Structures are given as C-alpha cells and as structure tokens.
Amino acid sequence: MTSVIFMGTPDFSVPVLKGLVKHGYVVKAVVTQPDKRVGRKQKITKTPAKLAAEKLNLPVFQPAKLSVSKELDNLIAMHADLIVTAAYGQFLPTKFLKSVKIAAVNVHGSLLPKYRGGAPVQYSLLNDDAETGITIMEMVKKMDAGDIYAQKALKIEPDDTTGSLFTKLAILGRDLLLETLPKIIDGSVRKIPQDPDKVVFSPNISKKQEKITLSMTATEANNLIRALNPDPGAYLMVDGKRLKVWKAKVSKDQTKLEAGSLVSNKNRFAISFANHTILYLLELQPAGKKRMTVKNFLNGQGSKFKPEEKIIDD
Template identity: 50%
Template sequence: MTSIVFMGTPDFSVPILRMIQEEGYSIQAVVTQPDRPVGRKRVLTPPPVKKAAVELGLPVIQPERLKGSEELKQIIDLQPDLIVTAAFGQLLPKELLETPRLGCINVHASLLPKYRGGAPIHQAVIDGEKETGVTIMYMAEKLDAGDIIAKQAMPIEEDDTTGTLFDKLSIIGRDLLKDTLPSIIEGTNERIPQDESKVSFARNISREQERIDWSQSSTAIYNQIRGLHPWPIAYTTLDNQNVKIWWAKKSTATHTEKPGTVIAIGKKSFTVATGEGQAIDILDLQPAGKKQMEAVNYLNGVGSKLQIGDLFE
C-alpha cells in the first residue's frame, strides 16, 4: 500500500486530507503549522488540518520551521512513498523533496504558471480575473515551479469572495487529486514543464495591499474588498481611525468630488466617491474598536454623525 505524508494547514486542505483517508491510502503522518493565538483573548488554537487529523486518528507533526528541525528528520525517517501538500505554508527543504520515491506533489489554487505563491486566490479576485482553478504539480526547490500533472479551471462569479472561492477550489482540488493519484502512483501521469514566460506571482497579502486607495475605480475597489473578504479585510481611515470595509457594491452615482468623499447617505448604506467620477456604496463595516456591523446599524449608532463631505483616506 502506498504510504503518504500529508502537509496542509487551513480549511482549504481539510477535504483533501479526508479524501486521501477515505480512499484507503496509508497516511503515516499529517504535518501542519503550530497552534497559534487567535482573537482578542489570544486563545491558542490548532489549525483546521490538525483538528481533522486528530478526529481521523492520525499522528500530527507541527514544525515551527522545517529546515534543520527535529521534525524534518522525523518526517524523513518515515520514508513515505509520496508527500502531498495543500496550502501547508512553508517551503520544503531539498532533502525532504528528495525523500519520497514518488516525489512531492502540491495542490495549488491557481492555474499555474499564473499566480505562484501564498495568496493566489486573494490575488485573482483583487485583479478582477474571470477564471481561476487548481493545479496539481510536482514540487521543486523553486517556489511553485515544478512540472504540472493536472489542471482544472472554474469561473469567478461577480459576487465571489476569497472565502467562497476557497470553498469551491478546495472541492475541485479534492476531486482532481482523487482522479490523479492512481496515475501518479502507477507512474503513468503527465508531466508538463511550466512556461516560464507566463509566470506571475501572488505573494502573501501585505498591510499596504489592505488599504483602500479611493482614487482607483469603483470596480478595482470592489474587487479589492471582495478579494480581502473574509480575511484580512480591506480598510480605510476616517478622522485618523481605521475602519474595515467588509462589503460594498458599485454605485450608479457620479460625482466631481475628491475620491474618498462621502457623497450620499441613505437609510441602509452610504456612498463614497472613487476615482474616474465613480462611486461605491458601503454596506458592511467595522469601526475601530467595534464589532462588524451593517451600514444601517452604523448610521443609527456610532456613525450617526457621518455627514456628506466627510473624507475617508
């Protein structure tokens, strides 16, 4: 029986892990990131993959950093036939890449060679892409640069967020890997080198990328808001206080005001000027020190003093 070490961390990885178990493959260990403090109370919380592994009765290894660690030696000593990764969150050292006789494969949430890196789903939405997908590939020392085994595309809908795409792509990745694993084990799978001339990158989201630039078009800002939803959330400032913008929609309003200016206030939303004479309606937000709330509750409460002419920056 083919022995597998699975490596993954977020919810995206869980259906893939469960499928490997259900298909009867021998999972020697599950490698995931360490437990992290979560929330205002900083409660130490295990990653979703660890929760699933414990539920399935699988041994868990949690290296802070693989390279040079005792955990790395522990994984190598298992001598798995195959290593499967899905959003693990760390690069694999060369000695680990060379350990399994069938290699190391990765379930990557983009249509490689487009969007190599740690935030391919976020970046695809932010960039206004109409299509994304999943690539199953061999891992190499260079980031997401290995040969392609299989790909499957899917459309990005107008109201998709990073959160909805994580769920959809996780299932696509699960099913594509299920169909592909037998050929990988038998050595009959395709192996297609990536076209280096078409490479683009999706680095982990920076704080700078989270801040709204109101001089952009309403479409670009809408894509940024949904691309950062439900994490880490786009933000702006009002009176030098951070305000997270959870949801919005493009407005039909036009204006000649400075981008960021409040140009209309309704009962359930308010409208902010964007670039190109366009505007966007704010529907859901989170003022500094407060919980997320619908705009109607904001306008009736902490935002009751909001006025036309106020400036988000």
C-alpha cells in the same frame, strides 16, 4: 496500500486530507504549522488541519521550521510513497522531497504558471480575473515551479470573496487530486513543464495593501475588499480611525464629487472614488466594534456625516 505524508494548514487543506483517508491512502503523518495565538484574548488555536487529523486519529507534526527540525528526520525515515501538500506554508527541503518513493505533489490554488506564491486566490480577485482554478503539480525546490500533472478552472462569480473561493477550490482540489494520483502512481500521467514567460507571482498580502486608497476606482476598491475577506480585511481611514469594509457593491451611477466624499447616507452609505465612480458600503466594522450592516452603521456613527462632505482620509 499507498502511503502518504500530508502537509497542510488552513481550511483549504482539510477536504484534501479527508479525501485521501476516505479513498484508502495510508496517511503516515500530518504536518502542519504550530498552534498560534488568535484574537484579542490571544487564545492558543490549533490549525484546521490539526483538528481534522486528531479526529481521524492521525499523528501530527508541527515543526516551527521544518528544515532544521528533529521532525524532518522522522518524516524522512518513514519512506512514504507520496508527499501531498495543500497550503502548508513552509518550504520543503530537497532531501525530504527526494525521500519519497513516487512523488511529492502539491495542490495549488491557481492556474500555474499564473500566481506562484502564497496568495494566489487573493490576487485573482485583486486583478479582477474571470477565473481561477487548481493545479496539481510536482514539487521541486523552487517555489511552485514544478511540472504540471493536471489543471481545472473555476469561474469567479461577482460576489465571490477569498473565503468563498477557497471553499470551492478545496473541493475542486480534492477531486482533481484523487483523479490524478492513480495516474501518478502507475506512471501514466503526462507532466507539462511551466512556461517561464508566463510566470506571475502572488506574494503574501502586506500591511500596506490592506488600505483602501482614494486613487482606486470603486471597482478596484471592491476587488480589494473581496480579496481581503475573511482575513485580514480591507479598511478606509475615517476621522483618523480605521473603518473596515467587509462587503460593498459598485454603483452604476457616477458623481462629480471628489474622491472620498459622501455621496449619500440615506438608506445607503455611498462613497465617491477615482474616475467619478461610487461604491456602496454594505457591511462595516468601526474600530473597536463588531461587524455590522450598513443599516445599523447609519443608525449610529454613520448618521453624523453630511452628504457632499469629504469624509475619507487620504
């Protein structure tokens, strides 16, 4: 049976891991990021990949930095047939990539060479792309630069968020990987080099990018909201405080009010943006509060604002 060292961290990686086990691959180890503290109570939380591995009774490795860890030597000594990664979150040393007998394979959430890097799904939404997809690729030292084994596209729906796309892409990635691995193993797969002239990068989202600004159109603001849902969330500044927006809808109407003004708070919370556009805020989270529907917000904090008043801070 073909042996695998699997490397992944978030929910996206779990269907891939389970698919490998279900289809008879011998997973010698699951490598994932260390447990981390989450939330206000800073509760130590296991990664989704670790939780799945424990249920499958698979050995788990969690080096803080793989390249200088004792775990690396142990993994190299396993002489696995394959390394399979799916959103692991660390670079893999060249000596590790070369230690496997057949190939090191990555399940990447974009149609490479577009969106190399750590946030491909987020950038597909930020840039209002019509589609995203999965690339099964050969791993090399340079980030996401290896030859392509297989690709499959996925249409982005108007209400998709990063969360919903990751759920869809995880299944697509699992299925495409399982379809492609036998061809990699028997050598019949045809690798395609990436076109360097078409490379686009998608670096991790910065703190600065989380803010919805008044220079954005309603569509651009909505794309940011979708891209940052479920984590970390996009926000507006209202009265000097953050107001997170988890769901919104672009209006077909236009307004003459300056950007950042309240167009209406009667049965809806409509804000003006650049180019006379309007965005309806549908799910919000005031600072220190839980998420709430726009109806609940308007029954509370939202009722104090007056139409035509500029309420969003620059």
